Amino acid sequence: MSQADNKSTSRIKAKLWGVRGSLPAPLTPEALQNQMKKVLSDYQSWCALDSSLGNSRNIDLFLNSLPRHRSLGYGGNTPCFEVFSDQQRIIVDGGSGIRLLGYELMKGPCGKGQGRVDLLFTHFHWDHLMGLPFFAPLFIPGNQIHLYSVQPELQVVFQTLFRKPFFPVELGNLGAQLFYHQLEPRRPVEFGDLRVTPYELDHPDPCWGYKFEKGGRALAYCVDTECKRVSRDDLGLDLPLYQGVDTMIFDAQYTIMESLEKVNWGHATASLGLEIAMREGIRRVVFVHHDPASSSEKIAAAENQAREYYTQQLKRAETERGAPLSSVEWLFGYEGMTLEV
Ligand SMILES: [Zn+2]
Numbered sequence: 305m306s307q308a309d310n311k312s313t314s315r316i317k318a319k320l321w322g323v324r325g326s327l328p329a330p331l332t333p334e335a336l337q338n339q340m341k342k343v344l345s346d347y348q349s350w351c352a353l354d355s356s357l358g359n360s361r362n363i364d365l366f367l368n369s370l371p372r373h374r375s376l377g378y379g380g381n382t383p384c385f386e387v388f389s390d391q392q393r394i395i396v397d398g399g400s401g402i403r404l405l406g407y408e409l410m411k412g413p414c415g416k417g418q419g420r421v422d423l424l425f426t427h428f429h430w431d432h433l434m435g436l437p438f439f440a441p442l443f444i445p446g447n448q449i450h451l452y453s454v455q456p457e458l459q460v461v462f463q464t465l466f467r468k469p470f471f472p473v474e475l476g477n478l479g480a481q482l483f484y485h486q487l488e489p490r491r492p493v494e495f496g497d498l499r500v501t502p503y504e505l506d507h508p509d510p511c512w513g514y515k516f517e518k519g520g521r522a523l524a525y526c527v528d529t530e531c532k533r534v535s536r537d538d539l540g541l542d543l544p545l546y547q548g549v550d551t552m553i554f555d556a557q558y559t560i561m562e563s564l565e566k567v568n569w570g571h572a573t574a575s576l577g578l579e580i581a582m583r584e585g586i587r588r589v590v591f592v593h594h595d596p597a598s599s600s601e602k603i604a605a606a607e608n609q610a611r612e613y614y615t616q617q618l619k620r621a622e623t624e625r626g627a628p629l630s631s632v633e634w635l636f637g638y639e640g641m642t643l644e645v
């Protein structure tokens with residue numbers, strides 16, 4: 305199994321390389337200009353508070369003082385998630401975010417044709433594949449790319465992706481050597497010091513989330529899911545995906561109202577993730593797969609809606625004295641975010 309270069313840790317670490325769902329969502333020049341106007345206006349107000357603040361050394365201080373939706377936003381690349389430990393690196397999904405991860409890997413053994421990549425797939429919707437033709441390690445002779453899915457169509461998917469007229473380089477001419485592995489539902493596989501178990505999610509086409517475990521800690525990746533099954537009974541065999549988990553990455557493409565309108569579209573809302581997390585004692589939840597039509601302001605509004613729901617649920621649990629609910633640390637994820645579990 306491959307080495308996670310220069311990343312020595314005994315904990316599970318992870319990085320979000322793409323958090324946008326369905327389609328990449330770059331800012332239009334007009335949207336960028338509007339964003340710049342708001343930032344400059346905020347800067348003027350900030351400097352007016354104290355004239356000594358208005359110098360270039362303080363620009364970082366100012367930018368860091370802004371909420372995410374007023375400054376950097378959440379990112380526009382589609383799903384790609386990196387999980388790593390002392391001994392191992394695993395990538396989940398090949399959305400457009402994998403392009404930048406590929407450049408990062410090229411600085412190590414992958415750039416010399418001596419690299420190994422372990423790449424898991426949740427499912428094969430375009431937003432989880434579209435970055436693969438631009439994943440540089442695939443084109444370097446000597447690299448070994450190991451591909452995994454529960455679904456049996458993995459090889460057919462690659463044969464379709466790397467074929468004219470969709471892409472000029474045919475699968476047989478990629479350079480790297482490809483190895484296909486089929487995972488069994490709910491059966492753990494050891495990748496170095498990481499144990500990985502696939503569990504089924506609720507999506508229009510079969511989709512499998514992954515639980516990563518190491519040294520008594522666990523990270524659950526639950527994207528894409530509509531999470532139609534919420535109760536322990538309904539979750540059945542897939543309940544362990546949400547149990548004994550420290551950090552859960554969860555699909556929150558929609559606001560609560562949108563999730564009621566878009567039944568069977570395959571995506572969830574933050575309140576569903578919070579409901580499960582509070583019941584199962586999940587310590588932290590990171591919401592991703594933001595809708596491509598959602599502006600930063602709209603994502604921030606969904607965050608406020610989730611905060612309201614969360615506070616109400618905790619209060620209700622206190623007054624009704626029902627089953628106890630755990631408090632949860634949660635936030636909406638952004639591209640480049642790193643986690644330690
Ligand atoms: Zn998706």
Ligand SMILES: [Zn+2]
Binds near residue numbers: 427429507
């Ligand atoms: Zn999907």
